[in-house]
Amino acid sequence: MRTFYTALAVLAIALGVQGAAMADDITADVLTYDGNTKVVTAKGDVVIHANQGATITGSNGEYHFEDRSAFLEGGVHYVKDQTTLYADKMYLYQDKTARGIGSVNFHDELEKRTLKGDDVMYNPDTGFGKIEGNGYLESPDGILQAPHIEGNMKQVKVVAxxxxxxxxxxxxxxxYGDQAVYTRTGANGTDGKLVLTGNAWVNQNGNSFNGPELVLRDEDKVVETTGRSTIVITNTGSTGSDSGSSSSGGGSTAPQGPVTAATPIAGRPEEAGSPLEIKDSK
Structure with missing residues (x-):
């Protein structure tokens, strides 16, 4: 039997009249509204049709009318436009950043981008994403796998x-490398640059490169090395084999364009640096 509190219905009507942003509707086996905190707690087969077209389902959760944030747990599924998320738990923040915790699979079909990991944050509007634990990032540029991945997909800067x-x-x-930094001046930029540092190794077109730092540029599709490096050429017909032996001083450490390895990651929300939230089961 589903229980709906009159106070919740009254609040929904009042907020609708005032034009305030709010969840379109919340459905569950049991709903409880706290008038002091303006928080709705939901138990059992929760469905939230949130503002701006998002639909979130889970076993238990809550919705905060004050800042338009939400929390759900138990087989959470989030859908908004062409973006989907599956996770054990999920937080939806005021700035529209979605954060999944536990076996997270976050896919943005419009951008052809997939983020997986133990703790994943992503904001389709700003392009910011962060993955902690068993990180996996797939995009049209390729696949990165690392314990920690953070970046902005619109700027573009990604650090693994x-x-x-x-x-x-x-x-x-x-x-492979201890660290990878990919930078590009925008999603459609042609100056993309991937820098691998620390025990770096690359196999390109059958040729092997290893050294303290390896650089791959989108335009040239070649590998540059710095420091004491080793190159093993097994495919002399591949493009960029000879260029791989160049150690080009400053050119290999400074990306072209305004985006550099030192550029702060744009769109980073306050929640990105916070510890994992812990919610007691309601």
């Missing part, structure tokens, strides 16, 4: 740390 495995169809390459 903790031991990074990469696969790039764009460069016909696979590789």
């Amino acid at each position: 740390t903790g031991g990074v495995n990469l696969s790039s169809s764009l460069h016909n390459a696979v590789g």
